[in-house]
Amino acid sequence: MHLKSKFPAWKKKKRKFRIDKDGIKNKINPVSQSSGATQNGQVNGVVRQNGGQEPKFLNVTAKKKKRIKRRKNKNKPSLLQTEKELLTSTVQMTNGVLKKIQTISLSEPSSPSTSSKPESPQKSPLPRPKTPTEPSPSTSTPVTSVASPSSTSQNRNILRHEPNFDKFDRPQLPIDVVEQQLMYELASHETLIIIGETGSGKSTQVPQLCVRAGLADSGSIAVTEPRRVAAVSLASRVAVEMGTDVGGIVGFHVRFENATTHKTKIEYMTDGIVLRKALISPLLENYSTVIIDEAHERSLHSDVLMCILKKCQEQRRKGKNPLRLIVMSATLQADKFQSYFDNAKVVLVSGRTFPIEVFHVNPKINKSFSSSDYVYNTVICVKHVHLNEPKGHDILVFLTGSEEIEAVAYQLAELNGSLPASADVIMPVPLYAALRPEKQKEAFKKTPQGARKVIISTNIAETSVTIPGVRVVIDSGKVKIKTFEASNRIDVLKVHNVSKAQAKQRAGRAGRDAPGKCYRLYSREDFQKFEIDNMPEILRCNLSATFLELMKLGMKNPHRLQLIDPPKTENIDAALLELTSLGAIRPLNSDKSKFALTDMGDVFCMYPVSPDHARVLFHAQKEGCVMEAIKIISAMQTDALFSGGSDSKNDAEVERIRRKFETREGDHITLLKLVLTTNLFFDELNKKTEADARYGKSNISLEREYNLAIRKFCNDNMINEQHLKTASMIEEQLKQIAIEQEVPFSTCGNDFTKIRKSLATGMFLNSCEYDRQEDRYRLMINPAITLKIHPSSCLSRSKPAYIVFSELMKTNDLYALQVTLIDVDWVRPLISEHKKMRTNHLAESAQRIQEITNSAPKRKKAKTE
DNA sequence: GAGCACTGC
Structure with missing residues (x-):
C-alpha cells in the first residue's frame, strides 16, 4: 500500500496567523472596496453624499448583494440623518465607568524584540537559565530555503517555530513578584491553583519554575493548551528563554506534529493529546507534573482531563511517583476550582495589560441607536469612533457571523463617501474562520497611511488570534453558540449574549499594545444580567465520544463521574443510549447502571473520530471498501472542503464547478470523487516535480511552482486548500x-453501493424517510422530527425517498448536512433494534432518576467508579 | 436556498 502523504513535510506551509514583519504592503485591502473612496476622500478632498451614487458592489456575489440590500433597507434612518445626533449625544453615550485595570509599576511592556531593559535583579535562590547571546539561526532569514523532499520534517519544524526576535532578554513579568512564594508552594503542595490575568507570564514561567524546583527530575512537565497555535508558540518562546532549541529540553506535541525527544523536560501539548496519551497509559507515568493552562475556558478536553488527573493523582499517591497538578486560570472563579481540588492552595498573580476605558451604549438614552439591531448600531458606533478617536488607532469589532460581518463591511466602505474631507478612510476588514486564508491575512497587514483599519470579526479574534495595532474594541455583546439538544440529537446554532468574562476578554483585546477603549453596544443594566462565565463545553455537547474514551479508561458508571460541572442526567443517558445502539458498550448483567466496552467499542476508541464515524469504518471492513471509507471519513472531519475561491467567481460559475463533482448518490460520494480527483492531481504533480528536480531545477523554484499548482487546482475547483491539507493528514x-x-x-x-451501505450502517441513527405531503424528511428513529436537506447538499433538489446524513443542525430551520441516498432495508432492522433498546433504556433512566431523587442528600458522598 | 469558534495517534 502506498501511503506517502499528499503533502510532504517540505511542502508544508507556514502557520496561518504568523505575522510577517517584512510582509508590509501599503496596498489597500481589495475587500474593503475603499480604494475609490481613498481617492475621493483624499485627493479630491470632496465630501461625497450617498444620494447620487450608485452603490458599489465589488467582490460581492449577487446573493450577498441582495442580502446586504435587505439589511440596508432595514437600517433606517440613514446614517447621514443620525450623524449629528450621535455627535451631540456623546456625553450620554459615554455613561460607562472608567475601568482601571491594575497597572504594574514597570516600564512600558515591550515586545521582546524591542526590549532593552536589563535583566531583572535575581531574587530566586536558584540560578536563572542562561541567556543566549547568539541570534537564533532562523531569525534573520525566514524559512525560505527548501530541504529535499526526503529530509525529515523535524528539523524544519524547529526552524519554522523559532520566534522572530534577535536575542533573549526577557522583560520583567508580574509573575516574578511571586516567584519565591510559587517556589515554596510548588514544593509543599500536590495541587496548586494559579490565578493570573493575561500578560502575567504564567504560561511561560510556571513550567520553568517547576524545572528549577526539581520537579522535572522524576518525569517531564506537561503543559496543556486548548489550541495548537498556543502550544507551538509557547514552546518556542520558552525554548529561547532557556537557551535551547524546540525539541530539546522544551518541546511541543500537537496533532500531526510532535517536536519532543527523550530529552524533553517541558512538553507543551494540546489537551486532546494528553487525553489520548491517558488512553494508552492511564497513570501518565512519564510526567511528574501536569499543568492545565487556560482552565477557565472550560473546554471539553480540559474538564475531562481534570477529572482523569484527579483520579490519577489518587492512584499515584500510593506509589513512589506522586503526580503534581497545577491548574492555571484567568478568571477569579478560584473557589470553584479550589473546592473541586479538595481545598487546594491558590496563588494569585496580577496581570499586565494596559488600562482600558469601557463605555456602554444605552439605546434607551441615545436615540441614535436601535434598541435591537446591533448590526446597525455597530456601523453608527464605528463612525462615531472614527470621527472622534485619534488617527491610526485601529478598531476591532465583534459580531456573530459571516453574513453580519460582510453586511457591516459593505456599509462601512460606503460610509467613506459621506465622511468629512479631513477624516481618514475607513478600511473594513472581515475576519472569520470560513474566510480564505489569504483574506484572513489582510487583518494582520499594516494599516496604510491615511486609513483606519476596522477589523470586523467573529470570536476568532477573542482568543485564537491577536491583531496588532488595535486600540478600540466595539463589542456587540452577541455570540453564536452551538449547543446539543440531547433528547433529539440536534445541534442548535443560535445567537446568545456573551458572558461577563467573555465581554472582559473582548475588551482586553484593545489593551495589548497601549491603553485602549471598549465600546459595548449594550447598557450596563444588560451587562449585569449576563452570565458570569461561558457555559462549559461539556454541558452543551454530545457526550458519546467522551464517554467512550472514559470507558476505555475503566469508567463503568458515567452517572457517578466527578466532573467539575456534571452534565444533566438526560444528556448522560442520551450518550449511553447512543453508544449502546452503536454497539460500542453494553450494560453489565450484574448491575444495569454499569456499562462495559464491547470489542467493537474498543476498536472505535482507536480512531480519533466520533463513534458513529468509527462504526462506518468498522463496517467498511465487512463491505470491502476500507480505502474509500477512510477517504470519506477524513474529508468529513474538516468543515466544508468546497469553500475556496468563490469570491472572484459569479454564481453560474460556482454552480458549474459544484456540479462537476456532484453525484446522484449524495454528498459523501461527491466528497469521495473530489478526494480521488485530488489524489490523481497530486500523483501527477509529484511526478512532474520529481522529473523537474532530476533536470536540476532549483529547490526554491520547485517549491514555488508546486505551491502555485496546488493553489490553482484548489481555486479552479473551489477547494479550501487548508481543509484539503487537514483532510489529507487525517487520511494518513x-x-x-x-x-x-x-x-x-x-x-x-466504482461500486458505491458498498460504501453507502457502510455509511448507512454506521450512521443509521441519522436515517430519514421523505414525507411527500409535508415536503420534509422524517427522522426514522423519531418521526415527530421533520427536517430539510440543507441547500448546500447535492440532494437538496432531487429529494430521494430515504437518506442518511452526517449532522443535523438547527439554524432558521432544521437542516440535514452531508446527505447520502440509501436503501431502507439497510437500516430498518437497526432502527427497530434501537427502538427496543430505547424503551428499556427509558425505563431504566426513569428508575435511576427516581433513585437519585430519593438519595439526593447523600449524593455528595458518592464516589467515582 | 444557507453557512460560531476550537480540537484528537
Missing part, C-alpha cells in the same frame, strides 16, 4: 491506525 492518520489494527485495505472501485 486513519490509514496508520488501520494498519496497526491489521485491517486489510480493501477497495470497492
Whole structure:
C-alpha cells in the first residue's frame, strides 16, 4: 500500500496567523472596496453624499448583494440623518465607568524584540537559565530555503517555530513578584491553583519554575493548551528563554506534529493529546507534573482531563511517583476550582495589560441607536469612533457571523463617501474562520497611511488570534453558540449574549499594545444580567465520544463521574443510549447502571473520530471498501472542503464547478470523487516535480511552482486548500491506525453501493424517510422530527425517498448536512433494534432518576467508579 | 436556498 502523504513535510506551509514583519504592503485591502473612496476622500478632498451614487458592489456575489440590500433597507434612518445626533449625544453615550485595570509599576511592556531593559535583579535562590547571546539561526532569514523532499520534517519544524526576535532578554513579568512564594508552594503542595490575568507570564514561567524546583527530575512537565497555535508558540518562546532549541529540553506535541525527544523536560501539548496519551497509559507515568493552562475556558478536553488527573493523582499517591497538578486560570472563579481540588492552595498573580476605558451604549438614552439591531448600531458606533478617536488607532469589532460581518463591511466602505474631507478612510476588514486564508491575512497587514483599519470579526479574534495595532474594541455583546439538544440529537446554532468574562476578554483585546477603549453596544443594566462565565463545553455537547474514551479508561458508571460541572442526567443517558445502539458498550448483567466496552467499542476508541464515524469504518471492513471509507471519513472531519475561491467567481460559475463533482448518490460520494480527483492531481504533480528536480531545477523554484499548482487546482475547483491539507493528514492518520489494527485495505472501485451501505450502517441513527405531503424528511428513529436537506447538499433538489446524513443542525430551520441516498432495508432492522433498546433504556433512566431523587442528600458522598 | 469558534495517534 502506498501511503506517502499528499503533502510532504517540505511542502508544508507556514502557520496561518504568523505575522510577517517584512510582509508590509501599503496596498489597500481589495475587500474593503475603499480604494475609490481613498481617492475621493483624499485627493479630491470632496465630501461625497450617498444620494447620487450608485452603490458599489465589488467582490460581492449577487446573493450577498441582495442580502446586504435587505439589511440596508432595514437600517433606517440613514446614517447621514443620525450623524449629528450621535455627535451631540456623546456625553450620554459615554455613561460607562472608567475601568482601571491594575497597572504594574514597570516600564512600558515591550515586545521582546524591542526590549532593552536589563535583566531583572535575581531574587530566586536558584540560578536563572542562561541567556543566549547568539541570534537564533532562523531569525534573520525566514524559512525560505527548501530541504529535499526526503529530509525529515523535524528539523524544519524547529526552524519554522523559532520566534522572530534577535536575542533573549526577557522583560520583567508580574509573575516574578511571586516567584519565591510559587517556589515554596510548588514544593509543599500536590495541587496548586494559579490565578493570573493575561500578560502575567504564567504560561511561560510556571513550567520553568517547576524545572528549577526539581520537579522535572522524576518525569517531564506537561503543559496543556486548548489550541495548537498556543502550544507551538509557547514552546518556542520558552525554548529561547532557556537557551535551547524546540525539541530539546522544551518541546511541543500537537496533532500531526510532535517536536519532543527523550530529552524533553517541558512538553507543551494540546489537551486532546494528553487525553489520548491517558488512553494508552492511564497513570501518565512519564510526567511528574501536569499543568492545565487556560482552565477557565472550560473546554471539553480540559474538564475531562481534570477529572482523569484527579483520579490519577489518587492512584499515584500510593506509589513512589506522586503526580503534581497545577491548574492555571484567568478568571477569579478560584473557589470553584479550589473546592473541586479538595481545598487546594491558590496563588494569585496580577496581570499586565494596559488600562482600558469601557463605555456602554444605552439605546434607551441615545436615540441614535436601535434598541435591537446591533448590526446597525455597530456601523453608527464605528463612525462615531472614527470621527472622534485619534488617527491610526485601529478598531476591532465583534459580531456573530459571516453574513453580519460582510453586511457591516459593505456599509462601512460606503460610509467613506459621506465622511468629512479631513477624516481618514475607513478600511473594513472581515475576519472569520470560513474566510480564505489569504483574506484572513489582510487583518494582520499594516494599516496604510491615511486609513483606519476596522477589523470586523467573529470570536476568532477573542482568543485564537491577536491583531496588532488595535486600540478600540466595539463589542456587540452577541455570540453564536452551538449547543446539543440531547433528547433529539440536534445541534442548535443560535445567537446568545456573551458572558461577563467573555465581554472582559473582548475588551482586553484593545489593551495589548497601549491603553485602549471598549465600546459595548449594550447598557450596563444588560451587562449585569449576563452570565458570569461561558457555559462549559461539556454541558452543551454530545457526550458519546467522551464517554467512550472514559470507558476505555475503566469508567463503568458515567452517572457517578466527578466532573467539575456534571452534565444533566438526560444528556448522560442520551450518550449511553447512543453508544449502546452503536454497539460500542453494553450494560453489565450484574448491575444495569454499569456499562462495559464491547470489542467493537474498543476498536472505535482507536480512531480519533466520533463513534458513529468509527462504526462506518468498522463496517467498511465487512463491505470491502476500507480505502474509500477512510477517504470519506477524513474529508468529513474538516468543515466544508468546497469553500475556496468563490469570491472572484459569479454564481453560474460556482454552480458549474459544484456540479462537476456532484453525484446522484449524495454528498459523501461527491466528497469521495473530489478526494480521488485530488489524489490523481497530486500523483501527477509529484511526478512532474520529481522529473523537474532530476533536470536540476532549483529547490526554491520547485517549491514555488508546486505551491502555485496546488493553489490553482484548489481555486479552479473551489477547494479550501487548508481543509484539503487537514483532510489529507487525517487520511494518513486513519490509514496508520488501520494498519496497526491489521485491517486489510480493501477497495470497492466504482461500486458505491458498498460504501453507502457502510455509511448507512454506521450512521443509521441519522436515517430519514421523505414525507411527500409535508415536503420534509422524517427522522426514522423519531418521526415527530421533520427536517430539510440543507441547500448546500447535492440532494437538496432531487429529494430521494430515504437518506442518511452526517449532522443535523438547527439554524432558521432544521437542516440535514452531508446527505447520502440509501436503501431502507439497510437500516430498518437497526432502527427497530434501537427502538427496543430505547424503551428499556427509558425505563431504566426513569428508575435511576427516581433513585437519585430519593438519595439526593447523600449524593455528595458518592464516589467515582 | 444557507453557512460560531476550537480540537484528537
